[in-house]
Amino acid sequence: MSLFVPKPYENAPKTTEEAIQLCVMANRILSNEGVLDAFGHVSIRNPENPNTFFQSRSLSPEMVTAEDVLELDLEGTVLTKTDLPPYGERIIHAAILKARPEVNAVFHGHPHPVIPFSSAGVPIRSVAHFGALFCDGIPLYDDYDVSSGMIIVNKEEGERLARVLGQANAVLMRDHGCCVVGENVPHMVMGAIYLRDSAAIQLQTLALGQPKYLSYEESRAAAKVMTSTVAMERAWSYWVSRAKRAFPDL
Amino acid sequence: MSLFVPKPYENAPKTTEEAIQLCVMANRILSNEGVLDAFGHVSIRNPENPNTFFQSRSLSPEMVTAEDVLELDLEGTVLTKTDLPPYGERIIHAAILKARPEVNAVFHGHPHPVIPFSSAGVPIRSVAHFGALFCDGIPLYDDYDVSSGMIIVNKEEGERLARVLGQANAVLMRDHGCCVVGENVPHMVMGAIYLRDSAAIQLQTLALGQPKYLSYEESRAAAKVMTSTVAMERAWSYWVSRAKRAFPDL
């Protein structure tokens, strides 16, 4: 067995083709790790054109292949010539990628452990160093257009959500789920997985006693460690390896 | 890999053969998703004759094949010529399909997270948009014939249960489980899975603080989104894909 060497392009795809491959991988990883199920989606900014992004057509994440990936602009218009319908909530990704030029990857989903916090209005705080990615806090969105049925499908609501997110790395959506952003795909994937895990652990800690949360300084330093190249490569190669075992077509 | 296209018949089977195939698939999906185990069952109305329905003979759902599916009438009488015994609780399905002509698929099972609500008499309410399918409330049945051992096997009790269900999409059964109904099989499958998930999340939310449940208007709008064709096809194709991976004979 040859030694594992992470592909250097993975943190920063240079071509649209690499970005599409990375989009497929993120969909499969997040399905395989139980963060996405039938619903939810990811997006990745086009490395060749910052005004467009890639995202699957309307399809469950674990079924996404390269042929399913569409190119969209920052208004959410599909640029790919196709009859395949896009996600209704692509507007979330368009709005966030527009508002946050340094963000290159966005997750939206409904991991179960985050929903209680979104519903009870209890802030998610770090009880573990791997939850420190969100050291700047996680705001709560609760400004729905009632008629849209708790999903974000019009431009105005997408912009409201992006405003509530602000400069944070994640936003909770009341009785719905969350969004997580990253500078690159592995950051976003790590954020989505560890927000879920962190919320689950915080729930249990609150049942046990008074948590001693990470202080702001501890969180900042821990976030730096978690997003270092060495940590990102370790985690990314682990998730890829598990996804490939689960999905032999990868 | 050719692109996935959902089969148009799946939401509304036109022939008995399609209905039987759909019955098998619902059994396998609900087993694979952990909603059914050794016990519990589903039924589907005959698209060629609204006065009969299809259901497996007495067999664990994950073992059901097309040859195991029986045709029964709305009194629960087996019409298929066979010596294979039917489920004792077929009476639940017969009574509900008789009382609710617009319902074409019924689930009865014992998903663990719903049982605490049935026992403590705490209403299940929506803390997530995918729980909004039950926006009209979930009544609680607790009017057992003691001698039947907490199962519903006589006609009178089947009718009582159907009356408690009324026009709702689900009914809890005290210290036992629940029934979920749908206009079609994918609706029923989605309802069964999301009732289980919703109950589990509500349990955790109540441990954390005061939930801000979906309002009635929010629920109604969210239920419409969840049961739209696009959402149903996304979810159904996901569950089918997973069931096929788990059960190679499908």
Add this chain to the structure above:
Amino acid sequence: MSLFVPKPYENAPKTTEEAIQLCVMANRILSNEGVLDAFGHVSIRNPENPNTFFQSRSLSPEMVTAEDVLELDLEGTVLTKTDLPPYGERIIHAAILKARPEVNAVFHGHPHPVIPFSSAGVPIRSVAHFGALFCDGIPLYDDYDVSSGMIIVNKEEGERLARVLGQANAVLMRDHGCCVVGENVPHMVMGAIYLRDSAAIQLQTLALGQPKYLSYEESRAAAKVMTSTVAMERAWSYWVSRAKRAFPDL
């Protein structure tokens, strides 16, 4: 695919060979369903000689094959000519099979959800009809020989445990686990699985509110339903089918 027909001998083996096969199957099922792990064991009375029983040599249940099964007498003496060591806790099985002539199968293990009840001294009561197997109550053993390290390896302690069990179908062992008995192997397997599940559900119900437990009459009637031939055959064939999928050597 030929239709599934349960083998008629399974509920009541007639020969030592059938009993040994059933012993292997019970070990594999309970491992596969997560009730047994590295530790814990089952026993089955010899249908050809009620004064002996079969049990694996000292080995984790999921690894047990027919060659690993020993014959022991009701004092716990190994009768099989072999150098393979038996379980230290075989004394539990010997003592119970001696004290309860109508019992033909015994489980001892450490399913996690029962341990909190054993430690906090909270009685396990039925919040679901499938927990009704224990309608006569589950006594708690807490009369350890300290020097034995919380396990039951001497004859006197085995007899004390059997006395605490009395005529019940299960006994909790403080900070350790439980024993479950059955008239036959499928009864014992069902009891072990549903005691675990029932305890887990009761834990969640108590966190939610005041359970309305099954009344004594409801429990008695439900226990009768659960142990009827039709229910036992349904469940047993399900567990066997799953174990065969998990362990291709079966």
Add this chain to the structure above:
Amino acid sequence: MSLFVPKPYENAPKTTEEAIQLCVMANRILSNEGVLDAFGHVSIRNPENPNTFFQSRSLSPEMVTAEDVLELDLEGTVLTKTDLPPYGERIIHAAILKARPEVNAVFHGHPHPVIPFSSAGVPIRSVAHFGALFCDGIPLYDDYDVSSGMIIVNKEEGERLARVLGQANAVLMRDHGCCVVGENVPHMVMGAIYLRDSAAIQLQTLALGQPKYLSYEESRAAAKVMTSTVAMERAWSYWVSRAKRAFPDL
């Protein structure tokens, strides 16, 4: 199928090659049992030179093969001629193996159920005999160099952690995880798995009522039973068997 016989070298490797094989196996077992994920690591003292130890290069535990294992000294210096980077937290292992000459294997990881105890400052105590391995108590480390981001990467902090561990078998690390030590690899593996399980059960017991913890004498006797050759061989062969099924390359 030939009868299973545990390899006699496994508890006490005699050669560096055996130690490296054992290091690989410990990584795979702890991944397969869900105690390690992308992060965390194990170490094993060199049986041919007590002043060095073996540990994987920086790599997720489930991906570790013999070629990935490095030799390091008790200052954490890599002795193997290689460009492959070691773990940053190798300093934990170096410090503990230096301070505790009778310890030959060290685990560091982040099993979720231990984190609430580390954050809320609630001691982990034994509610089950298999948790008795920690009868001397589990101290809590909370003396971080803030600038290191809640991980232990400098020599001084490694020494502080080793001092807090003292003569105990495990140490919690606030909002981070734990370390577990063992006389040999199977001891360490058992300790890591059962500390995780024990913490999860204690969490549920505290939600239910007042636990009756193992007394000191009960714990001491139970710890002796759990670490006896017969118990260690049973558990080790079980974990190896499961890891081999999960990872066909083993």
